[in-house]
Amino acid sequence: MRIGELAERAGTSTRTLRYYEERGLLSARRNSSGYRDYDEDDARLVREIRALLGIGFDLEETRPFVECLRAGHDAGDECPASVAVYRRKLAELDACIDRMQGIRAHLVAQLDQTERAHAGGERVDRPATPAAAAAAALPDPPEARCALTAGPLAKESR
Amino acid sequence: MRIGELAERAGTSTRTLRYYEERGLLSARRNSSGYRDYDEDDARLVREIRALLGIGFDLEETRPFVECLRAGHDAGDECPASVAVYRRKLAELDACIDRMQGIRAHLVAQLDQTERAHAGGERVDRPATPAAAAAAALPDPPEARCALTAGPLAKESR
C-alpha cells in the first residue's frame, strides 16, 4: 500500500510517516515510480509506535519495540531492551504520580484555606506566599519529568 | 537591587527575568544609567511565579496571581481569578493522575505477562500488539494534557 493509505489506516498523517522514516523507525520499499510501498508488517509497526506515543513514550523510546518487531518477534515487548524501557517508564510514572499527588494535596489545602478566609473571620493564619510554601514543602524536585500530552490522537479522536 | 542580584536571589537567570518583563508579568523602574531596579515586592513576585511554574502552571496561568499581588493583596491566591486557576489546575491534575494510573496498571500487566512468558511455558496467551491493546483499553484520551516538567529549577537544584 502507499503512504496515504497507511496513514489513514494508522489514523495519522503522511508527514508523520515520513518523519518516522527520517528518524529511522520506519523503512519502505519503492515502486517503479519512486512511491513508498508498505505492507501489513509496516502497518503493525506504525500502530505500535502510535500506541506507545499515546501512553507517554517519546519516539526514541519506541525504537526498541520497533526493532524487536523487525527482528521477527510476535510482540514489540518480547525483547530485553523493550522490557527495560517498560521498567524505566513505570518508575517515571510512579515518580510522576507521586509528585502530582503531592501537588494536588497542597492545591486542595490552598483552596480550603482561601475559602475559609473568605467565609469565616477573614483572618486565617496563612503563610506569606502560599504557592511558594507549597512548592517548598514538596520533596525536592526528584527528576520527575512528567509529560503526557496525549499528543496527536486527541485531535483525530474528537 | 539590580537584575543580577534578583536573579540570584530567586534562583534563576537574568534572561528569565527579562522574559517575564517582556511577557508583562514583571516591571522595573530604571536608575539613572538605565539599569533595572527592583525591590522586595518584585522579589516576592518572582518567587510566586517560580513556585507556580514549579508545580506545573504555565506562565500565563501565573498572571492572575501576579496581578493579585500587585493589587496589594497579601497573597497571590486571594483573588477570584487565582482561585479559578487553582480549581482548573486541580481538575487537570485529577484527570492527569487518573490517566497515569490507568497507564501504570497496563504497564504493570504487560511486564507481568512478559515475565511469565519468559519464565513459564513460553506460550502465554497475549494480544498481538500489547501496547496497542493497552492504549485501546484506556478510556478515550479525555483531554488530559498532562505536563509537569519541573522545568529549570531541576538544573539549578542539583
Place this chain on the structure above:
DNA sequence: GTAGACCTTGACGTTGACGTGAAGGCCAGA
C-alpha cells in the same frame, strides 16, 4: 489531453520558556 488525486523532496513554521551569543554602555578598584 487535461483535471484531479495521489506521490516526491525540501525547507520553513509552530509552541514555551528560556539559553546563548554579539556589540556596546556604565562603573569600581588597582
Place this chain on the structure above:
DNA sequence: TCTGGCCTTCACGTCAACGTCAAGGTCTAC
C-alpha cells in the same frame, strides 16, 4: 587608565513531533 564585572538591547538557537507550503512528477478518469 585600564581591566573586569556588571548592565543594556537585539536577535537567533533549542527541543519534539510534526504542520504547512512550494514546486514538481505520476497515474487514473473522463
